[in-house]
Amino acid sequence: MKNIVEIKNLSYKYPNEDDFALKDINITLSDKDYIVILGPNGGGKTTLLKLILGILKPTEGSVNIKGKLPEESYSSIGYVPQQINVKREFPITVRKVISLGLKGDVSKHRLEEKLESIVNELKLNDLLDKRVSELSGGQLQRVYLARAIISDPEILILDEPTSNIDPYGTFCFFSYLEKLNERMTIITVSHNLNIVTSGAKSVACVNKILLFNDKPVITKEMLGLMYGLHDAHSCHFGHYLEEEIEHIQHSMGGQSGNI
Amino acid sequence: MEIFSYQFMLNALIGIFISSVLCGIVGSLIVVNRIVSLAGSIAHAAYGGVGIAFYFGLPVQLITMLFSSISGLIIAKISENSSHRSDSYIGILWASGMALGIILIDLTPGYNADIMTYLFGNILTITSEDLIISFLILLITLFVIIIFYNRILILSFDKEYAMVMGYNVRLLNYVIYVLISVSIVILIRMTGIIMIMAMLTIPQNIAIKRSKSLFSMMVISSILVIFFSLLGFFFAYKFDLSTGATIIIFSALIYLLDSVYLYAKKR
Numbered sequence A: 001m002k003n004i005v006e007i008k009n010l011s012y013k014y015p016n017e018d019d020f021a022l023k024d025i026n027i028t029l030s031d032k033d034y035i036v037i038l039g040p041n042g043g044g045k046t047t048l049l050k051l052i053l054g055i056l057k058p059t060e061g062s063v064n065i066k067g068k069l070p071e072e073s074y075s076s077i078g079y080v081p082q083q084i085n086v087k088r089e090f091p092i093t094v095r096k097v098i099s100l101g102l103k104g105d106v107s108k109h110r111l112e113e114k115l116e117s118i119v120n121e122l123k124l125n126d127l128l129d130k131r132v133s134e135l136s137g138g139q140l141q142r143v144y145l146a147r148a149i150i151s152d153p154e155i156l157i158l159d160e161p162t163s164n165i166d167p168y169g170t171f172c173f174f175s176y177l178e179k180l181n182e183r184m185t186i187i188t189v190s191h192n193l194n195i196v197t198s199g200a201k202s203v204a205c206v207n208k209i210l211l212f213n214d215k216p217v218i219t220k221e222m223l224g225l226m227y228g229l230h231d232a233h234s235c236h237f238g239h240y241l242e243e244e245i246e247h248i249q250h251s252m253g254g255q256s257g258n259i
Numbered sequence B: 001m002e003i004f005s006y007q008f009m010l011n012a013l014i015g016i017f018i019s020s021v022l023c024g025i026v027g028s029l030i031v032v033n034r035i036v037s038l039a040g041s042i043a044h045a046a047y048g049g050v051g052i053a054f055y056f057g058l059p060v061q062l063i064t065m066l067f068s069s070i071s072g073l074i075i076a077k078i079s080e081n082s083s084h085r086s087d088s089y090i091g092i093l094w095a096s097g098m099a100l101g102i103i104l105i106d107l108t109p110g111y112n113a114d115i116m117t118y119l120f121g122n123i124l125t126i127t128s129e130d131l132i133i134s135f136l137i138l139l140i141t142l143f144v145i146i147i148f149y150n151r152i153l154i155l156s157f158d159k160e161y162a163m164v165m166g167y168n169v170r171l172l173n174y175v176i177y178v179l180i181s182v183s184i185v186i187l188i189r190m191t192g193i194i195m196i197m198a199m200l201t202i203p204q205n206i207a208i209k210r211s212k213s214l215f216s217m218m219v220i221s222s223i224l225v226i227f228f229s230l231l232g233f234f235f236a237y238k239f240d241l242s243t244g245a246t247i248i249i250f251s252a253l254i255y256l257l258d259s260v261y262l263y264a265k266k267r
């Protein structure tokens, strides 16, 4: 299996900040991997994704996408942002937003074809000619997903893609990701622990430093890192979380191993 | 005498037309990029450029454009590095550019009535030379917008995504800021530094509610600006009022009516 993302000794400090947001991160992902990144608010998940995307440049260490720098690999990456700064008043239709995901020169015919298939897949037909101001948060998230995958990227990067989606929608979304994973490598940030057992192949937990598990299993160390619960058992919340995780893993067939 | 004033009138009308189209385009960029106060500070700081030109006896239009482009680029550079503090810098530039202009004009021997044109606008003072410069700027603006439409659209809608697409976001931003700075100098003729912000925001805000694309917002805004300007211009001419202020009052009234209309429709 060839390495598609290689992160080595990566540290990042925002300009004008004293403290590192990320410290000494190492991960290697191979083709068709599916990694879930967990972590508390402010843990550095979005920062890590932006470094992989080349929006931020490492303070120390390196990020490699198929042996190249992130900024040289933009054509192979699709990105669904954690939509905090959406300009809702912007005069733009859903159709236009999605078609902006196509990179390079694309013929009108090809564009229509692509658009139609993606729109059917994500059930966006009724929304195509609406303005973004008319969408709900969850609809907008699906539109952004469509924009990210319309170009068939090799790597799909998602930042909390289900934060606005209802439970059934989330369930469908996870199975859709699993399907996409047959075609592309997936890196997703999530606060939803269910995702770990819904097709993911590995888990990472980020809170300035990163813990990695090449199986879709959340370890006790990860819980400790996430919530500062060094002895997870001693705390009510830690206990609750462990039960929750056990429950999820049990309902999946109980294997704390590969899928 | 008749022909002389006819020439004046013709120049003014051509001036209004060119400025209005520029105003529709650039104002739309300002509104969708949410940089209204930044544009305000560039417009006021431009007075520094006017002061420099008068003091050293240089061509006013060109020097002011140069000066405001530089201040626009400085602001762009600063907000790139510390966007959360850029509104303070906007305030600083706003006032200090203006102050520089006032001081330099104090130091320039002899009172120059033309100065009032820059503060309050007077399209009747537009010269054929100004018209040629304005027309060139309009052509350049149209060229840039047409060639880079998609990139400018993506950058304005979602800057992060423009970065992910591998665009040279920094350069593109600089281009937009220079376009805005230069256009503002041309618009100053029409409404003056003090009232320019109304023309860069009122028509655009009427247009944005009726547009499904940035392009149509620009077209609708331009048409609205032409309409407001002609209305204001002839009204001011007839009743001997200040042109700039009359244009603004008409725009504001129509904006108010439109808002009431939209509000009533929603109920």
Ligand SMILES: Nc1ncnc2c1ncn2[C@@H]1O[C@H](COP(=O)(O)OP(=O)(O)OP(=O)(O)O)[C@@H](O)[C@H]1O
Binding pocket: A014, A017, A021, A039, A040, A041, A042, A043, A044, A045, A046, A047, A048, A082
């Ligand atoms: N532009 C910025 N400038 C300075 N510090 C920042 C900036 N963006 C984020 N940070 C800081 O970096 C740290 C990591 O932030 P990041 O957005 O990566 O967290 P996150 O894990 O994505 O959190 P969340 O779950 O809330 O999305 C935080 O402490 C945050 O305050």
Ligand SMILES: [Mg+2]
Binding pocket: A045, A046, A047, A082, A159
């Ligand atoms: Mg985040």
